[in-house]
Amino acid sequence: MTNTNDPAELDEVHEADYEIESMPDETSTTDKSYSQGQLVLRRFFRHRGAMVSLTILVFITLLAFTSIGFGPIPGWWGKNHIDLYPIVEVAGAPTLTLWPFSLGEHPFGQTTIGKDYFALVMLGTQNSLAIAFTVGLAATLIGTFIGATAGYFRGLSEAFLMRVTDLFIIIPTLVLAAVLGRMAGNVGGIFALAGMLALVSWTGLARLVRGEVLSLREREFVAAARAVGTSPWRIIVRHILPNALGTIIVNATLLISSAILVETALSYLGFGVRPPNTSLGLLISENQNALSTRPWLFWWPGVFIVGIALVVNFIGDGLRDAFDPRQQMD
Amino acid sequence: MTTTPRFTGEQPVLKFDSLDVQFRTEFGSVHAVKGITLSVAPGEVMALVGESGSGKSVTATTALGLLPKSATIDGETFVTDKSIGTLGGRQLRAMRGNRVAMVFQEPMTALNPVITIGEQLTESMEVHGVAFGAEAWDRAVELLDAVGIPGAERRAKQFPHELSGGMRQRVVIAMALTCDPDVIIADEPTTALDVTVQADILDLLRSLKDKLNTGILLITHNMGVVADMADNVAVMFKGTIVERGPVEQVLLQPQHAYTKKLLAAVPRLGKGHGQFGVAPHPVEEGAQTALDVRDLVVEYHRAGKKPFRAVDGVSFDVHRGEIVGLVGESGSGKSTIGRALLGLIPSESGEVRVLDQDLLGIRGAQLKSLRRRIGVIFQDPAASLNPRFPIGDVIAEPLSVHKEGSAKEREARVHELLDAVHLPRTVYNRYPHELSGGQRQRVSIARALALSPDLLIADEPTSALDVSVQASVLAMFTELQREFGFACLFISHDLAVIDSLAHRVVVMQFGKIVEKGTREEVLLDPREEYTRRLLAAAPVPNPIEQRQRREARHELLRGFGDEVVEFDTRELDQGGWSKRSQD
Structure with missing residues (x-):
């Protein structure tokens, strides 16, 4: 125990030690300056669940895009999703063995007519991922724009934009997406479909961003910016949105995982991706009758859907904890 | 006892x-x-x-x-x-x-x-x-x-x-x-x-x-x-x-x-100017009017109720090179006046002339160019600095909004300002959360001075700070005022702070002006009951003097017919x- 009240001891302390305002150079143990973004990244990289999930997601993405190639670029997997191959195993069962590890001729098995199922699942994963990320990005842009405009300007524009949002919310997403999806399917391509999905899934984000902007616009640094004559759009883009980034990023991640499920549901119902192109949902739909006879035709796309949706959710969780450490459990 | x-x-x-x-x-x-x-x-x-x-x-x-x-x-x-x-x-x-x-x-x-x-x-x-x-x-x-x-x-x-x-x-x-x-x-x-x-x-x-x-x-x-x-x-x-x-x-x-x-x-309270380092310059005779407020009325509109009149017919003026202290307790409308002068909330009626221009009548580009001549310091430096901006950008923001100079010139100006508020230049790339409260308020002052304003509105600039930090910020503030010579409306609830730097004092209660006059008149020889109550209630850091003040206050309260709380x-x-x- 140290007796802190010993006057002799205190007299020796130099007066400068009692300076309240020590300059940052003297106080900080490190020269490194952390911005808020860097602090968030630091916490994110320490979130074990999110890092494992991120690794898995990167692995799945790499696997899907390098194995069968993308567009004109060929992949390392010799087979494609169109050709028919002679059936190797009984009923086209998977040749994948884990111990000793070997891929065999058709690791995920073959369809009833002899197509390579690995190539099909990889193509489906490519399409599902592309759709999910496009939807995530586009819906985030739309939602952020509408939410920020409504939240910052208030008044009539807010009333109009939020009623439009309500209108989109009261129509069941799946019904709207089915109608739009069929139209998009006719126009062509998975990106048209993704665009249509984005048009129906921005609503939740728009409401969240509006709420966030409503509270941020009352903060003093916004008042300070207005007081020097900053224009409204500059305030929104430079001052408000960077501070709402946490909400936006976290919800964009969750949008992505829900987009995968919506796309799957649509394709399963026959409104999404059309053959000969394929998606994970379509694969399940086509092979639902084979569950008892050729279960792998059902399981492989199922595992990928659940896997992707789970890891994306985990990443979202990690991001939320990183942006708001107070929410973490002790 | x-x-x-x-x-x-x-x-x-x-x-x-x-x-x-x-x-x-x-x-x-x-x-x-x-x-x-x-x-x-x-x-x-x-x-x-x-x-x-x-x-x-x-x-x-x-x-x-x-x-x-x-x-x-x-x-x-x-x-x-x-x-x-x-x-x-x-x-x-x-x-x-x-x-x-x-x-x-x-x-x-x-x-x-x-x-x-x-x-x-x-x-x-x-x-x-x-x-x-x-x-x-x-x-x-x-x-x-x-x-x-x-x-x-x-x-x-x-x-x-x-x-x-x-x-x-x-x-x-x-x-x-x-x-x-x-x-x-x-x-x-x-x-x-x-x-x-x-x-x-x-x-x-x-x-x-x-x-x-x-x-x-x-x-x-x-x-x-x-x-x-x-x-x-x-x-x-x-x-x-x-x-x-x-x-x-x-x-x-x-x-x-x-x-x-x-x-x-x-x-x-009562020690007057120069408590912390230099005293502000006396105002020159016949100095130009920097801010002239006449019959200002600000109302808050409430759904389904009568509008609440936060500021009710307030008139005062601030000359060039003068610091006017606006004092009042919470709810007196003093901060509302500050915000109305900055155009952050609409005024109901009245006239505000800033540097001979009608603030309430102009719009668009004219308003923007007038705003560059008004600087502002808010109470809470933690809230008034954008947490996502490094300090350099915070201070340079007014310059880039008004497209002042090139990126290089702006940086040079920011360095000058950092020197003026006694911050090391190394804080340029740091973020607000890395600085202490007093340092943040220095940054906030540097930002307010970035465009060399003619009028500065300071809304409780030191009340979120510790006393020792407050003292150094006040000393620096007075020094800068001498150097830059801006007119200043200094809003505060702390009479002692006002006493240390203001030339004139305006006392407000319930949206109205109770008393106004020079610092000596209002703080040393108050005429109105409210001002006297306010002065009597401010405690001094001297137990013996404070005991006398306390008894004097109880006496005063009895004189007004109030009871002493016990x-x-x-x-x-x-x-x-x-x-x-x-x-």
Whole structure:
């Protein structure tokens, strides 16, 4: 125990030690300056669940895009999703063995007519991922724009934009997406479909961003910016949105995982991706009758859907904890 | 009544024995309290004084066993004869509220907004088995009566938002008293209150210790409050107690360098200009008018109700090179005026001329060019700096909004400004959260000066800062005003701060001007009742002088026909209260 009240001891302390305002150079143990973004990244990289999930997601993405190639670029997997191959195993069962590890001729098995199922699942994963990320990005842009405009300007524009949002919310997403999806399917391509999905899934984000902007616009640094004559759009883009980034990023991640499920549901119902192109949902739909006879035709796309949706959710969780450490459990 | 320390030989009601607290954080551990020893006797007011981050609140929180799990506690804390560290969850709960009670800083957040006041009072009685049902309710009403809440019967059925700040703080004190605790920990009990209300609450607390013989651990940063209340003082700095002793000794003959520094930094009413370094220049004869406000009216529109008139026909002016202090308590409309002058809220009627241009009549580009001539400093530097911007960008933002100079020239200008506000140039790339409160406010001042404004509106620029930091910011502010010669409207609730730098003073109450004139006229020879009340309520950091001031204030209040607030035990004694006094 140290007796802190010993006057002799205190007299020796130099007066400068009692300076309240020590300059940052003297106080900080490190020269490194952390911005808020860097602090968030630091916490994110320490979130074990999110890092494992991120690794898995990167692995799945790499696997899907390098194995069968993308567009004109060929992949390392010799087979494609169109050709028919002679059936190797009984009923086209998977040749994948884990111990000793070997891929065999058709690791995920073959369809009833002899197509390579690995190539099909990889193509489906490519399409599902592309759709999910496009939807995530586009819906985030739309939602952020509408939410920020409504939240910052208030008044009539807010009333109009939020009623439009309500209108989109009261129509069941799946019904709207089915109608739009069929139209998009006719126009062509998975990106048209993704665009249509984005048009129906921005609503939740728009409401969240509006709420966030409503509270941020009352903060003093916004008042300070207005007081020097900053224009409204500059305030929104430079001052408000960077501070709402946490909400936006976290919800964009969750949008992505829900987009995968919506796309799957649509394709399963026959409104999404059309053959000969394929998606994970379509694969399940086509092979639902084979569950008892050729279960792998059902399981492989199922595992990928659940896997992707789970890891994306985990990443979202990690991001939320990183942006708001107070929410973490002790 | 005596303010000399009491050594009655009684067992202390609260005792910290070489208490040591460390917190684990993301960036290693923080040593918040470094082995302090302190005790509070029954009927004693022990003041724990220190600035933010000195560990005083952490010390107090250990007495309730409420520190978060990330804290490592060494040493022992005793409440009467029980050691907190050895108690389990159930025993701790039995002790909290019953033996040791807390009065919090912010009465609005310390009360649950959806439960009536009476119920909140009875809850702690029922938890501790002191009284139940109708009996508890009666006692709650008696307590409210005792802390001086008029119409206690009716008030008990009301919700916290229906009461004023001072009333709420009385409720919080009544809550602390429900189980007749041995010791009350008052953590900055008056910091969120206006001076006149603060004086009432201090009167109430003082009568408590005399009448109930309760020990009070008073945590505060305000030396005036210490002088008014405390028997003994312990000064805390960075987790250690640097000086302690009876209040007269510590405040009048401070021994330690830090105590001296702290006391020197307290602005004193009546000492006038030049308390902190240089005095502002006197205003030149016939100086041009920089700001002219005539019959300004600002209303807040409320759905379904009559609009609330926050500013009602206010007229005043500010000349070039002059600092005008705008004083008033919360709700007086002083900040509303500041915001209306900045065009952040619309004005209902009246005329505002800034540098001979009609502020309320112009729009668009003209308004933008006028705004570059007005600088602003807000109260809370933590809130008024964008947390995502590095300091360099924060200060350069007004320049880039007005497309002033190239990126290089802007950087040079920012460096100049950093020098002017005495910050090292290395903060250029740092972020606001890495700086201390005072440094942030310097950044905020640098930003306000970036465009060399002719008029500066400072809205409580130092009230979120510690005293010693406040002193250095005020010194720097005066220096800059001499150098740049801007006109300034300085909004503050602190009369002593206004006294240290203003040329003229405007006193506001309920949206109207009560009194205006030169600093000497208003602060030394006030004519209006309200101004006199305000001046009398401001505590000074000298226990002897403060005692005289207190008595003079009570005299003044009686003169106005008001009662002095005190804890009224008559009701309670009849109700057979105070279980321990019966034993």
